[in-house]
Amino acid sequence: MELTALLCSATQRLAEAGCSSPAPDAAALLGHAVGCDPAEVHRRALLGHAVDADGPEVAALEDGVARRAAREPLQHVLGYAWFAGARLTVGPGVFVPRPETELLVERAGEILASRGEGRVQVELVDLCTGSGAVVLGVAAAVERRRQAGERLPELVLRAVEIDHRAAEYAERNIESTGMTVDLRVSDARVEFADREGQVDLVVSNPPYVPDGAVPDDPEVADHDPERALYGGSPDGLAVPLQLARHAATLLRPGGWLLMEHDDTQGESLPRLLGELGYVDVVDHRDLAGRPRFVEGRWPGR
Numbered sequence: 001m002e003l004t005a006l007l008c009s010a011t012q013r014l015a016e017a018g019c020s021s022p023a024p025d026a027a028a029l030l031g032h033a034v035g036c037d038p039a040e041v042h043r044r045a046l047l048g049h050a051v052d053a054d055g056p057e058v059a060a061l062e063d064g065v066a067r068r069a070a071r072e073p074l075q076h077v078l079g080y081a082w083f084a085g086a087r088l089t090v091g092p093g094v095f096v097p098r099p100e101t102e103l104l105v106e107r108a109g110e111i112l113a114s115r116g117e118g119r120v121q122v123e124l125v126d127l128c129t130g131s132g133a134v135v136l137g138v139a140a141a142v143e144r145r146r147q148a149g150e151r152l153p154e155l156v157l158r159a160v161e162i163d164h165r166a167a168e169y170a171e172r173n174i175e176s177t178g179m180t181v182d183l184r185v186s187d188a189r190v191e192f193a194d195r196e197g198q199v200d201l202v203v204s205n206p207p208y209v210p211d212g213a214v215p216d217d218p219e220v221a222d223h224d225p226e227r228a229l230y231g232g233s234p235d236g237l238a239v240p241l242q243l244a245r246h247a248a249t250l251l252r253p254g255g256w257l258l259m260e261h262d263d264t265q266g267e268s269l270p271r272l273l274g275e276l277g278y279v280d281v282v283d284h285r286d287l288a289g290r291p292r293f294v295e296g297r298w299p300g301r
């Protein structure tokens with residue numbers, strides 16, 4: 001069977017199932033089945049490549065399309081997600097990292113570059129690390145800056161995740177990147193008492209969905225763990241605020257907190273950070289113009 005025909009029929013089935021990006025998903029699934037990336041799938045399709053209709057590639061594609069058409073997240077079917085240039089292992093039991101979180105990661109890289117002037121080491125803590133996406137993404141962003149010739153201090157990386165299953169993914173991803181991360185399986189609202197006043201940057205993509213605001217997409221509602229989504233109050237801010245309060249105890253005077261939030265929290269969370277005592281509080285929008293994450297500096301007491 002020609003790859004073009006396989007791509008067309010997979011795209012059509014995914015569109016009929018209500019998937020939001022049927023064509024890219026079909027190319028990713030076909031690539032997974034034949035062992036190449038989506039760009040190579042399109043190149044081979046254009047050149048008229050074909051596979052045996054009874055062969056393993058077609059069977060693997062069929063399996064992938066059926067799972068995706070049942071609205072399993074593409075990343076669960078593939079077994080990985082691309083995030084900030086890194087391929088992370090994900091699957092049932094862990095939150096699939098989202099592209100919008102890459103903006104927070106880039107901003108963290110900028111801050112560490114400026115904060116690091118004249119320092120030998122800077123310390124970063126990722127609260128609610130899930131698959132390890134943010135801590136590993138920031139480390140990779142800093143490494144890219146280094147390779148581009150910027151002088152950056154050594155990073156000391158720490159992360160915490162409450163869920164054992166999610167933490168296993170983080171452990172695996174940390175191991176596969178070869179980075180050293182002090183990963184703790186614990187409650188981020190109280191962990192790292194041993195680092196009080198010593199952290200330069202706290203990053204967090206916490207659970208922040210308002211309780212009762214059940215996500216529309218089955219990929220999210222049925223597959224992201226509940227504990228990864230809901231912020232523990234009608235406005236979704238109970239857990240984020242507990243984390244922001246705890247972050248203040250960890251930060252050195254002048255240290256930064258970067259925290260992702262729901263697009264309904266672009267005014268409330270910055271205001272509440274101000275009330276907790278953070279200064280230079282700025283909210284950032286994502287590429288679609290929606291309020292996405294907040295930064296603030298802890299002045300010290």
Ligand SMILES: C[S@@+](CC[C@H](N)C(=O)[O-])C[C@H]1O[C@@H](n2cnc3c(N)ncnc32)[C@H](O)[C@@H]1O
Pocket residue numbers: 095096097098101127128129130131132133134160161162163166186187188189204205206207208225227228229239
């Ligand atoms: C929205 S997900 C984000 C995961 C990851 N940071 C990312 O961006 O892909 C939130 C994560 O926080 C974890 N979590 C929820 N409450 C927590 C707590 N009190 N302490 C530590 N982790 C927590 C969840 O298990 C989930 O992995």
